[in-house]
Amino acid sequence: xTPFQIFAGLVMVIGILRAFMMYKExxxxxxxxxxxxxxxxxxxxxxxxxxxxxxxSAPLGVQSGISLVVYLSITLLFYLVFRIFLRLExxxxxxxxxxxxxxxxxx
Amino acid sequence: MDxxxxxxxxxxxxxxxxxxxxKSLKDADYSNVVVVDDGSKDETFDVASKAGAHxxxxxxxxxxxxxxxxxxxxxxxxxxxxxxTFDADGQHRVEDxxxxxxxxxxxEVDVTLGSRFIGKKSDIPFVRKLxxxxxxxxxxxxxxxxxxxxxxxxxxxxRKAAQSIEIKADRMEHAxxxxxxxxxxxxxxxxxxxxxxxxxxxxTRGQSSWNAFRILYKMILHKFxx
Numbered sequence: 001x002t003p004f005q006i007f008a009g010l011v012m013v014i015g016i017l018r019a020f021m022m023y024k025e026x027x028x029x030x031x032x033x034x035x036x037x038x039x040x041x042x043x044x045x046x047x048x049x050x051x052x053x054x055x056x057s058a059p060l061g062v063q064s065g066i067s068l069v070v071y072l073s074i075t076l077l078f079y080l081v082f083r084i085f086l087r088l089e090x091x092x093x094x095x096x097x098x099x100x101x102x103x104x105x106x107x
Numbered sequence: 108m109d110x111x112x113x114x115x116x117x118x119x120x121x122x123x124x125x126x127x128x129x130k131s132l133k134d135a136d137y138s139n140v141v142v143v144d145d146g147s148k149d150e151t152f153d154v155a156s157k158a159g160a161h162x163x164x165x166x167x168x169x170x171x172x173x174x175x176x177x178x179x180x181x182x183x184x185x186x187x188x189x190x191x192t193f194d195a196d197g198q199h200r201v202e203d204x205x206x207x208x209x210x211x212x213x214x215e216v217d218v219t220l221g222s223r224f225i226g227k228k229s230d231i232p233f234v235r236k237l238x239x240x241x242x243x244x245x246x247x248x249x250x251x252x253x254x255x256x257x258x259x260x261x262x263x264x265x266r267k268a269a270q271s272i273e274i275k276a277d278r279m280e281h282a283x284x285x286x287x288x289x290x291x292x293x294x295x296x297x298x299x300x301x302x303x304x305x306x307x308x309x310x311t312r313g314q315s316s317w318n319a320f321r322i323l324y325k326m327i328l329h330k331f332x333x
Contacts, residue, residue, distance in 0.1 A: 096169045096277050100177045103143065103163040107181065 008047030015040030039076075111188030112208055113139040115181075116160075117174030118195035122149035125195055129158035132193075135201045141181055142195070145174040172281025176274040183269050188212065191263045199261050203301040207263045210297055217268040217294035220254065221261030226300030235305075238319045242283075249326060250287045254298060258282045261301050268294050279318060280325040 019036040022028045028036070046053055046069060053065030062068040114137050118125050125142060132140050142155035146168035156162040163177060175192055182190045189211045193199050203221065210216045223229040224239075231239070239258060246257040260282065264272065272288040274281050289296050 092277065093275065095167075096173045099146075099165045099167060099169050100173065100180065103165055103177050104181055104184070107161065107163055 005047050008043055012040050012044030012047075015043070110139070111186070112137060112191065112212070113141060113182035113185065113187035113189070114191045114193050114204075115175060115178035116140065116142045116155075116193050116195045117145055117171045117178065118142050118147065118151050118155065119145040119168060119171070119174070120147045120149050120151060121195040122147065122151045122154050124197050125151055126154045126158045128193070128195060128197055129155060129160045131201050133159050135204070137201075137204065139182070139185070139187070141178045143174040143178040143181075145169060145171070170276075170278035170281075172274050172279065172284070173277040175281065179264070179269050179274075183266065187269070188266050189263055190266070190269050192260055194260050197306060198303050200302055200304065203261070203299070206299050207261065207301070210299075211263045211265045214265075216297045217265045218289060218296040219263045219299045220256070220296055221259045221301035221303075222254070222256035222298040223259060223301060223303045224255040225298060229301075229303040230305055231303070232305060242319065242322075245323060245326065246283060246286055250283070250290055252286050252290050254286070256298070257286060259301070259303070261303075268292075276325065278325075279322050283322065283326050 016037060019028065019033055019040065023033040050065065053069050055065075057063070057065045057068035060068065062071070114132055116125070116128065121128075129140050129142065140160040142151070142160040142162050144152040144155065144162060144164045146165045152162050152164050161181070163181060165174060165177065179190055179192075189208050191204065191207060199221070207219050207221060210219050223231060239256060242257045243254055247253050262285070268289075271292045271294070272285060274284060274288075276284045288294075
């Protein structure tokens, strides 16, 4: 086992354990729980069976397996950041509504 | 003065000037003055209350747009027929109020907007003028509304306008947002000449001209994302 595989394996185990714990505490919905299982599981699978990435990338027309992994990861990261951005904007609006409601109730 | 007229002031750390502003309005017989203390760290709230205003308090700072909206909601709840947004730092003149409110109370237009670029002459610093005119151009480009002065905080809204205009922008972008709402809700408006006083105090209080870039960015974002 290479040092990278040990590292990736640890990341996978910790990620999946955390997802399980949050799911048990009902802090994750079914959909997000499955999503994180796939992401963290994928990290482990790619580390231990790297040839899999090439088998997927070739039919898609991407030269090397690792390129496909990098492309997909960046796309996913952008998407998650975008979601967080939208959620933040909504939180800002909600906070303002709360602050306004408090100001008006006191009067 | 008509009891249906309400003056709304958003104030953030304006403890030094707010008493004078409220007092000058009261002296001119505008009895309904709402000061929304937007999470100030100084004594703005107490000073405004003592001066005789209806003081509301945002427990944390949410920005001028948010504070004005709170004040407008309050005035509407209290039965206002015309609502004026007025600056806390003494930039707006009580003498201009009559001309601003008249057309709205008479039902000639839904909204009046103060303009420092028509008629009376304000002593506007050059850089500020450049940015203001840039703002006017951007309002025309993005919303198709032609004004002479787009970011003048002096406005008068009829009850109907106040109820239909939605201010979602918490911070300074609300000025452009209101213009956009005028167009979307098909409200009639007129620009009224007003004089803006650029005192040393108001210059230190007002926003930096560079903030214009942040506002522009937000305007574009809202235009295309909402």
